[in-house]
Amino acid sequence: MFQSSEIYGGLSGAWDYGPLGVELKQNIKNCWWDFMVRSRENVVGMDGAILMAPEVWVASGHVSGFHDPLVDCRDTKKRYRYDQLYVYKHSSRDDLPCFAFTESDPAPALSKIKKLAKGTSPEDYEIIALEKAEGLDLARVIGPDTNDPGTLTEPRQFNLMFKTQLGAVEGEAAEIYLRPETAQAIFVNFKNVQQTTRQRVPFGIAQIGKAFRNEIVTKSFIFRSREFEQMEMQFFIPPDEDEERYEEWREIRMNYYTDVLGISKEKLDWQPHPPDKLAHYAKAAADIAFEFPMGWQEIEGIHNRGDFDLSQHAKHSGKDMSYRDPVTNETFMPKVIETSAGVDRSVLMALCAAFSEVEEVGEDHKRETRSLLQFHPNIAPISVAVFPLSKKDELTGPSLKLANELRAAGLRTEFDVTGSIGKRYRRQDEVGTPFCVTFDFDSLEDQAVTIRHRDTMEQERVALDRVGEVLARNIREW
């Protein structure tokens, strides 16, 4: 992955995926789509436009409610999320400055206390969330990136939606938003999809697509960016089923991470949203969190949205969004359980979960570190690499033929002739290829090749005409 517009110094909060990155990302999206849509009778897909009528975002509550509290530093011009600022405040003296820091890194605040508040020690200070420090005068607070007190502005609400102009006309009438979530395209199309597919409630509509948020602070690589992708599913249900369906989808979605993406159970956990932190549309919500190197962080939210969105769109559009069951003739406004996962966060999780380093003795008998990405074969950018032992035509011809056959059989295949076999193995280990196949001089005689397994480094000799079948079985039984 590369920062967007890198040669111009980079655009913050936007990322480009290179050849291997896009394969990993695409595989993650395919896994989700197969699991959520193709393997279910009662979930169908759609692909909505990024640009939607501005009224959508008024009805959804995003115009009035989708903000984060923003604090500016007049000195450094840096911006912070007020709800993510913490202060060291002296426990008894009001004449001393307070030191604000961003949650992830208290070290700069500690070194400033030593430098600027001589005669006191960090133990004399208490740490409080700035938001909760009632009565604290901001004039006493030294911002995270400055040494002077009083440079932080009072917090103000900052709407996270990007605005753009529709067509050639300037002015407020033509102002529209880039969607901050994919979900609304599903809600406004509920009736179109239901009527054209003849699905009966309960059923779901799923979508993968880009979303945009003008985040105040972007951080941790692709974890929080301003342009990202979501994989969302809205499951429409009768009004009395929300609690039971919420629990059901929580379980389904947690199992997906372990069973389909191969993430270990210990690295995953639930983070329920306390009632005072619920999004404006949610009746109940819990995040699936992964243990990243920077701590436990959300990768997906499961939300009980009630009938908030359909009711709002009915009210604002004047269209009837209710559902009449063709069998019972009952009419009701369906409630919705939403599963909302980030593609980019899943990519980052997959990378963090797969990375390991192993000490071993190399080809030249020196100790070396072997870096590995132990991806599940479902998501590995390359499934199999095929190597001729030497560049001689007698080996490259048949091994290239084998590579083409594996590719035609649906395996993501790479053919590599450069460097020693050991180097070629290392290259594939580093990008997470689960299998390597070597065609050597004996292969010409015995019509067999060596399959080498990434994680165990075990090697097995397999007949040429059985390679595809053996690899497919290994992937199935992983």
Ligand code: GAP
């Ligand atoms: N429709 C509900 C919704 O959008 P959310 O919790 O705001 O809920 C859902 O977002 C998921 O989208 C998150 O769990 C995360 O994976 C991803 N996401 C949200 N904001 C993001 C950002 N700025 N950068 C990358 N991924 C983001």
